[in-house]
Amino acid sequence: MIPHSRSGYLRVCKVKRGSLDMAHTFSLRVYYEDTDFGGIVYYANYLKFIERARSEWVRSLGLDQKTLKSERGVVFAVRHLEADYISPAKFDDILEVVTDVHLSSAARLVLNQEVLRGKDVLFRARVTLIAMRDSGKPTRLPAEIRLRQM
């Protein structure tokens, strides 16, 4: 079930940023709950937006996070995050989250994620994810995600 390769665990596949075949798009609306008294989207909530997009991206690969957790005891965990807040999103905005694989190995997955309003990039993040067992120990990423990169 787990793919084998000559370079094994370290086999890394870099996907060209912006390549259309890899990019996943997810739309959302900004509601009251997302804003703060500064009149704009609260900075932590962009992390919610990109997590929703990752969940839908994972689903689009045929992976069910609920089953992954209940049957294999595996969850995804964010290890590292870099984010640029470029321009604020506002109440009622319709936003798009574009998710791209930057780098993928058996051990970790690095995604580029952008939040756009129309053509304007409002927020940009690079997110490093690992797979983790219930015990908290890192484990290999599910095959569905690694196979995707071959």
Added chain:
Amino acid sequence: MIPHSRSGYLRVCKVKRGSLDMAHTFSLRVYYEDTDFGGIVYYANYLKFIERARSEWVRSLGLDQKTLKSERGVVFAVRHLEADYISPAKFDDILEVVTDVHLSSAARLVLNQEVLRGKDVLFRARVTLIAMRDSGKPTRLPAEIRLRQM
């Protein structure tokens, strides 16, 4: 209006509202995360405030919700809620949550909870809680809470 019964399980104890020996007080500050673009605390967040207060109240009774879940498989669940939004809380406010037992039986616990800024009541709720097993089935409330009412 309050059920009467000889049996222990159904024994119901009404605690006079505002009685000092029962009221539990919890303080909190309003942060950015709590507000919305209307400039006030987002309405769902009062439910977070009173839940924090319930958690501290439960702890003050000697109950550890984490152990309760891991060892007995029991969690508290809200069954019913009535809330009045009287006056808005704002950024930087220091608020107090006063928690009072309105009614307690083996099956359910009804609390009165108020959120105050100084002497002004901003929010008032009556919350009906039950204990629930992992399976989702209702179970008796932990003894620590019932004993409290004797």
Added chain:
Amino acid sequence: MIPHSRSGYLRVCKVKRGSLDMAHTFSLRVYYEDTDFGGIVYYANYLKFIERARSEWVRSLGLDQKTLKSERGVVFAVRHLEADYISPAKFDDILEVVTDVHLSSAARLVLNQEVLRGKDVLFRARVTLIAMRDSGKPTRLPAEIRLRQM
């Protein structure tokens, strides 16, 4: 712009609950952010779900809450809330929020809102809303909402 009626401010229009012509439906997915360590949707988050639905319902009536705030200085505020938590929603669930007008006057609007998973009602709320000026003072509801009830 504001409708006139013989009974004036007190003119109340009760809409039959469940009538198909009034009900507004809004779909959403449960994400990680919505759940808590009990494994189910955190109780305050249902209030987010029904607020999203109200925002979309208001939009469907031709009202723009952003303009309403910036041009007329008016926001909607929840005054009273009654909620039943019937059965828990879980991660990955697709939910529907059905919004119905229970009662409407110049001063306030009472909505029935239900959260369903398929045919199962998981959560049910009755929400009383008013319109409020920036000053915090109540004002008449926007005509678009009252006209809707004639």
Added chain:
Amino acid sequence: MIPHSRSGYLRVCKVKRGSLDMAHTFSLRVYYEDTDFGGIVYYANYLKFIERARSEWVRSLGLDQKTLKSERGVVFAVRHLEADYISPAKFDDILEVVTDVHLSSAARLVLNQEVLRGKDVLFRARVTLIAMRDSGKPTRLPAEIRLRQM
């Protein structure tokens, strides 16, 4: 790497990381609202924790963010963020957020923030903040913060 200048506006002051005179400590408890169905604190919520700490740090410098917004039309905005998720926080944990100035100029403020449970660092972030006018345009940081670094 750090700009040097005789002028006040560009004067940059690097504060040694971990220096006791600069570090600000803020304590918090993990509640239900902070967790997700993975049983740990939801990753976006660490950003709430460190923002609470920043608000208290700013207050400790004698700055009132509410007045800053209402009288000077200035709010703080996060421009860039780098974060390491080292070990998960759990329900009921008592956490400490340690905030340190990494770098400060008239234009921006870079903070190091760590979330600890006892002696264990669970989360570490470097946060770049700017001051922003209501219009969305960047402005100079309030004197209280710049003076602090002299």
